[in-house]
Amino acid sequence: MAMEVTQFLLNAQSVDGNLRKQAEESLKQFQEQNLPSFLLSLAGELANEEKPVESRKLAGLILKNALDAKEARRKFELVQRWFALDASVKAQIKFYLIKTLASPYHDARSTASQVIAKLAGIELPQKQWPELIDTLLATMFQLPAHTKQAILETLGYICEEVSPEVVDQCHVNKILEAVVQGMNASEGNNEVRLAATRALYNALGFAQANFSNDMERDYIMRVVCEATLSPEVKIRQAAFECLVAISSTYYEKLAPYINDIFNITSKAVREDEEPVALQAVEIWSSICDEEIDILDESGDDFSGDSDIPCFCFIKQALPVLVPMLLETLLKQGEDQDQDEGAWNIAMAGGTCLGLVARTVGDDIIPLVMPFIEDNIAKPDWRQREAATYAFGSILEGPSPEKLVPIVNVALNFMLNALMNDSSNHVKDTTAWTLGRMFEFLHGSALDTPIITPENCQQIVTVLLHSMKDVPNVAEKACGALYFLAQGYEDMGPSLSPLSPFFQDILEGLYAVTRREDAGEYHLRAAAYETLNEVVRCSTEETAPMVRQLIPHIMLELHQTFEGQKLSSDERDKQNELQGLLCGCLQVLMQKLGSQETFKNVLLQHVDQMMGLFLRVFSSRSATAHEEAMLAIGALIYASGSCFEKYMPEFYQYLEMGLQNFEDYQVCTITVGVVGDLCRALEDKILPYCDNIMTQLLKDLSSNELHRSVKPPIFSCFGDIALAIGEHFDKYLIYAMPMLQSAAELSIHTTGADEDMTEYTNTLRNGILEAYSGIFQGFKGSPKSQLLLPYAPQILQFLDSLYREKDMDDSVSKTAIGVLGDLADTLQSSAAPLIQQSVSSREFLGECLSSHDDMIKESAEWAKLAITRALSY
Secondary structure, X not given: OHHHHHHHHHHXXXXXXXXXXXXXXXXXXXXXXXXXXXXXXXXXXXXXXOOOHHHHHHHHHHHHHOOOOOOHHHHHHHHHHHHOOOHHHHHHHHHHHHHHOOOOOHHHHXXXXXXXXXXXXXXXXXXXOOOHHHHHHOOHHHOOHHHHHHHHHHHHXXXXXXXXXXXXXXXXXXXXXXXXXXXXXXXXXXXXXXXXXXXXXHHHHHOHHHHHOHHHHHHHHHHHHHHOOOOOHHHHHHHHHHHHHHHHHOHHHOHHHHHHHHHHHHHHHHHOOHHHHHHHHHHHHHHHXXXXXXXXXXXXXXXXXXXXXXXXXXXXXXXXXXXXXXXXXXXXXXXXOOOOOOOOHHHHHHHHHHHXXXXXXXXXXXXXXXXXXXHOOOOOHHXXXXXXXXXXXXXXXXXXXXXXXXHHHHHHHHHHHHHHOOXXXXXXXXXXXXXXXXXXXXXXXXXXXXXXXXXXXXXXXXXHHXXXXXXXXXXXXXXXXXXXXXXXXXXXXXXXXXXXXXXXXXXXXXXXXXXXXXXXXXXXHHXXXXXXXXXXXXXXXHHHHHHHHHHHHHHHHHHOOOOOXXXXXXXXXXXXXXXXXXXXXXXXXXXXXXXXXHHHHHHOOHHHHHHHHHHHOOOOOHHHHHHHHHHHHHHHHHHHHHHHHHHHHXXXXXXXXXXXXXXXXXXXXXXXXXXXXXXXXXXXXXXXXXXXXXXHHXXXXXXXXXXXXXXXXXXXXXXXXXXXXXXXXXXXXXXXXXXXXXXXXXXXXXXXXXXXXXXXXXXXXXXXHHHHHXXXXXXXXXXHHHHXXXXXXXXXXXXXXXXXXXXXXXXXXXXXXXXXXXXXXXXXXXXXXXXXXXXXXHHHXXXXXXXXXXXXXXXXXXXXXXXXXXXX
16 A cells, blocks of 8 residues: 555546546555554655656645644544654654655655644654754754755744753754754845744744844844845835734833834835735834733723833824825725725725824824815825725824714715715715714713714715715715614613614615625625614614514515525525614514514514524534524523423433534534523423533533533533522532532633633632522522532632632622622531631622622622621
């Protein structure tokens, strides 16, 4: 078989389908029957200069796929399989891979680089293959240019694959030394310089110690800045990408270089080719992001707890940075509105200008307004569009006090431009700018409204007219209407300024969803999202109009199942439409289900709706499944205990959702629906609980399930216990150890990153909600004493949370509530334990004096429950 591997690899790429299938089967069989020989054959094929390039490249690709996978469980299996191989086999494979780096064929070298990096990702964390870096670097600069290039590429891939802590600092120094030497202007080969520059980009995360050393940092920065002046465009682009990463990773080290960075970026933005200019602008966007984060953390007075001070690079550079960015706005692409994925220098400049506005606030206005005034009425569409884009870009950041007077003057001009401008580019950007006005300067929180009874009719009329325009303009008009409606969402049941136009708005949006070209520019999705928002902000007065939408949307959903055989592309569009329609029905049910007057009208449609939602599950689209499951959650809420009649048919889909590890968002939503069912059906859920609990416990035990699903599952235990009360007793033996194990894991997170801290608090909340539901479910039952053995662990968890001092407010509220639930349910039985706990004294005391009303209220209830328990 090993002798024939070349032919199998070639046949596997044949245009003949039968030949290709036979070859793929043979390779699979070889792999299953003799893995060591299979991997050795592939590595040998890749290294053999006498073999065809095509077979060598595929051999390397299959070898790489035999070491790595996206899915976590599969990846783990492949890694274990590699470790189980005989040491001599692994050594021979590595020898072949290192040898291939000297191949004259670029594809063979590049494939070998990637496979070596995958192996480094497996072995270096386990302290294996310690000689790898030294082997690669040993004689690098005495080797031919193509081998040098391959080694640098390999180093870059290794840095991408492994985390910094698994590479010794001495090896980091050697890697950086080799990479920076390869970047140097004295290096005559452009391929080597490019590989080195790209490798530095991946190695920057390893260079903390080097960037803390002034001399080393100066040297690296000098070489990077020199590379931005290379005659080769790809090297210049890669060098600017390095500067983007440096400005983000090492913001606090930028001060000595900021003038040089401005000079080289300014030259690139004005003179260089677009791929380079885009990266030059990105550097300033990156610096803005850093300063926005620091200012958000520390507050304007810098009294907060940000670790890094704000050096105000953007504020200092404003007088020169803003004119440079404004120039970019005049470099629009002729077809930028027609290309949905377009990204050009004008777009990058406008995005950066928006970030600058968020960084410096009011200071941006006097620098941008002259440009707007000079260009907004010019004959050339480019100047009008640039002025409009500049205006829209600076609407987030400055204070409403400064912006509202300007917007009040501009609003009428913008509405006229959207109706009458001869350029679609200008209309597109004008509609977007109106959306930004309504997003940031319209709503109940603002003292001075920009939308008044006098101009509301004109605004609605213009937007409805523009929704009939070309798809890209119509999509932006839908977005503007979305934010217009959203601004009225908090007005409650009182008369909304949109009420007089409500029927026209609904009809206009519904017409957009039915346009033949609604698939372009996400127009249909934008129309449905806006329709949903308009429904959310509707009042009791407009509810009859909202109600009339239901049969129309149901008919639309029904028609999606009528199609004949569909192509793959048509099926994707059909699934997307099904998701949008389910989402719309969900919003309609939520709105009408909360109004008693219309609840009975809604219930007339429930049978038909449920039938439609169940049909959506026959599609293979995760998004459609998510939306259908969310819609069923709304239907459960609206129909209450009447939903019981759908359970026999619905249960199979509920179970299917709980088992959907791959599309974990579907799994999360399904867990939420179990909670909805518990609240609606109460003890009528009991016949399904054994299967539901079995599946939830399986989910928690699985390594395949995404971690984000686990907190809702714990919370769901509480929902089930609340619904079935003392009948939860048979699940305690399984659920409580899992809760305890998760609780212990969630305690020690000191020094964890922000994402992990956020996840940990979510996990704690889920655990606490489970405990709370279980205690409340057992309250007043003779079986409540079954919970007593678990009380010490739960109180210990609460004490540990208090001592760690890293709870967010939500966890504090739930935790102190659990203390009250425990006392309320176990009463005098738990009195000695409660008296000994820190939580019942210090934590309770802190919560009673909290500034957060919700925490305070929860603490007062807990105090009352504890007082009662101790007095029995």
